[in-house]
Amino acid sequence: MTTPINATLTVPRFWPARGGSEMHSRELARALAKAGHGIQVICHSTTDEVPAELALTQQASASHQDGQCLIHQDCPTGLRRQALRFLASNHDRCRPVRPVFDRLLRGFSAGVIEQRSADSHVIHSIYNGLTSVAEASLQAARRERLPFIWSPLANTDHPPGQGWSSNRFRRLYRQADALVALTSHEREWLVSQGASPERTFVCPMGPMLTPPSPIDEFRQRHSLGQDSFVLFLGRHDQAKGYQRLLAAAEAIWRNRPDIRLLFIGPQTDESRAEFGRYRDPRITVIEHISQADKNAALAACELLCVPSCKESLGVVYLEAWHYTKPVVALDIPVLRSVISHGEDGLLCEPNSTGLAAAIECLLSSLTYRQRLGEAGHRKLERDYSWASIVRKHQQIYAFALENRKQA
Numbered sequence: 001m002t003t004p005i006n007a008t009l010t011v012p013r014f015w016p017a018r019g020g021s022e023m024h025s026r027e028l029a030r031a032l033a034k035a036g037h038g039i040q041v042i043c044h045s046t047t048d049e050v051p052a053e054l055a056l057t058q059q060a061s062a063s064h065q066d067g068q069c070l071i072h073q074d075c076p077t078g079l080r081r082q083a084l085r086f087l088a089s090n091h092d093r094c095r096p097v098r099p100v101f102d103r104l105l106r107g108f109s110a111g112v113i114e115q116r117s118a119d120s121h122v123i124h125s126i127y128n129g130l131t132s133v134a135e136a137s138l139q140a141a142r143r144e145r146l147p148f149i150w151s152p153l154a155n156t157d158h159p160p161g162q163g164w165s166s167n168r169f170r171r172l173y174r175q176a177d178a179l180v181a182l183t184s185h186e187r188e189w190l191v192s193q194g195a196s197p198e199r200t201f202v203c204p205m206g207p208m209l210t211p212p213s214p215i216d217e218f219r220q221r222h223s224l225g226q227d228s229f230v231l232f233l234g235r236h237d238q239a240k241g242y243q244r245l246l247a248a249a250e251a252i253w254r255n256r257p258d259i260r261l262l263f264i265g266p267q268t269d270e271s272r273a274e275f276g277r278y279r280d281p282r283i284t285v286i287e288h289i290s291q292a293d294k295n296a297a298l299a300a301c302e303l304l305c306v307p308s309c310k311e312s313l314g315v316v317y318l319e320a321w322h323y324t325k326p327v328v329a330l331d332i333p334v335l336r337s338v339i340s341h342g343e344d345g346l347l348c349e350p351n352s353t354g355l356a357a358a359i360e361c362l363l364s365s366l367t368y369r370q371r372l373g374e375a376g377h378r379k380l381e382r383d384y385s386w387a388s389i390v391r392k393h394q395q396i397y398a399f400a401l402e403n404r405k406q407a
Contacts, residue, residue, distance in 0.1 A: 005397050006038035008120040010113055010137045012130040013052050014043035014071065018266060019235075020315050021128035021153055022048075024205040026066070028126075031386045032393060033068035040070040040120075042113055044133065051092070052129040053101065057085035074112045080104060102132045109136035114143055122397050124149040131168055138175060147177040147400035153312040154181070156189040156334065170194050177400040180393075182313040183337040199403070203392040206384050207318040212295035219300065221293070222286060229260035229284075230359060231301035233294065233316050234308065236263065236271035241307035241330065243274055244355055249283065251356035256363050264289055264297055299323045303362050303369060307348075307355055314338055317345065318384050321376030326369050328358045344376035 013019075015026040025041070033039040045055035061075045076084055087101040113136055117123055123146050125137035134150060141148035150172055154164040163169070173179060173195040180203050181187035187202050212218070219225060230252070234240040242263055249261055263275075263285045275285055289297075298304065304320035305328040314335060317327045327345035329335050339345040346361065348354035362369050 002036070002394050004036050004038060005122060005394070005401075006120045007032065007040075007397065008113065008117045008123045009039065009041045010109075010123065010125045010133055011041060011043050011128065012133045013045050013048065013055070013128050014041060014073070015046065017046050017048040019048060019128065020205070020312075021126065023208050024315065025126050025128075027206065027208050027386065028389070028393070029069045030067050031390050035390050035394075037394075038119075039068070040072065040116065041066075042072045042074060042116055044073065044075060044109065044130070046073055051088070053088035053091045054085070056105075057081050057088055072112075072116060074109075074116075076105075076108050080108060084108075105130065106132040106136045106139070109133050110139040110143075113137055113140035117141075117144055117146065120144075120146060122147045122149055122400055124151070124397075126151045127153050134172055135168070138172060141177075145404075147397075147404045148175070149178045149180065149396060149400050150176045151180040151182075152190070154186050154190060155310055155312065156186065157310055157332075165193055175405070177404050178396050180396060183334055185334045185337040186312065199399075201392070201396050201399075203389060203396065204384055205313050205315050205318075206386045206389050207315055207322055207380070208291075209319070209322055210291050210295060212299050213290070213292040215296050215300045218293050218296035222284065224260065224262070224284065224300075227260045227282075228258065228302050228363075229262045229300070230363075231297055231304050231320075232261070232263045232265070232306055233297070233304060233319075234265045234306050236265055236267045238270075239308060239310040240265075241309060241350075242271060244307040244350065244352060245305055246274065246278060246283075247352040248356040248359065249278070249280070251352060252359055252363075253282070255360055259302075259363065260284060262286070262297065262301070264294060295319075295323075298325060301325060303328060303359065305329075305355070305359060307350065309350060311335060317376075318380055321373065321380040324370070324373035324377045326362055326372035326376065328355065328362065340375075340379075342372075344372050344379055346372075 011025045015022045029039045059075050063072045087097045090097045123137050123141040125134045138148045179195050179200045182204050187200050191197050232245050236242045260282045267287050303326045307330050320327050330350050331347035341347045346358040348358040
């Protein structure tokens, strides 16, 4: 029996905000709590309808129980709230306000985390924006003499010196008692940025799985009939690559005019304009969908195609493997450490020709699709189960407790 650990998870934006990091953080917290650990989450917003900087000045503080986890949403009040709201409203267009915003938020966040972590053994920060919250988590951990664990969910494609390779991030890599990388590729990159190899561990996300809707009801609800379809699942922005699949449509239809393209996920103004240029009835867009219907789409599709150029891991591919579906993705370093080309999916070049060829290859053979999908399912059960993720986090927390850096 593993000794129970009291952990404070700090996540700037938490569920029910939509997004991989928000959903993963919630699932991790619930899985750790179910395993017998004392878990609390501290966040500053729970919506993705507005930028994270502004959201924390528009929502109210509240605490609630989520299963066995205690969730604290802590938001500033009074003059601090007014000042942060003014700074947040100018955050994107006026660079000089950003350091002031960061300093004010860091002071507020550190105080809240320190106060709420009095009974914790570790502080584990999961990044999804607001670097100040990770810095505040480190500050609170040092004051409370607790280990600081960080999951940066690194995007390794930013230009040198920006984003995850900036000086602020590099300081956090060096000072963390333990770092959690989602893939071996991310681990190697973090070490190249100054992280200690001995303190940098690989532990992936797992898929968020709930029962699907009955497939016939899902098809009827969204007017899909019995047509075969290729599924895109994710936010409709440039990085996720919805437009790459759209551009490949004509090439796909030359050989398979019967195939529908189903796009599910939150839209942007740009994506709405882009889809407006395509009037073909074989293109279906669903922006708002239940989790059960999302899972039904995965269960019913021929294959999943998310040609994203920026990923930390790509949980959506794991979700497709749960339903024994093959996946098509771009051939980028991080996805090479997740998808084995020709074994459980296909990796292709970032152009419509390569994408269409990979999709046509899979559509041409049911046997090939089944073989790749079944291989992906075996990999999912072996490497990405929540039981194994919980065990790995227990090991990381235990390491950090035994090897805490001195302030």
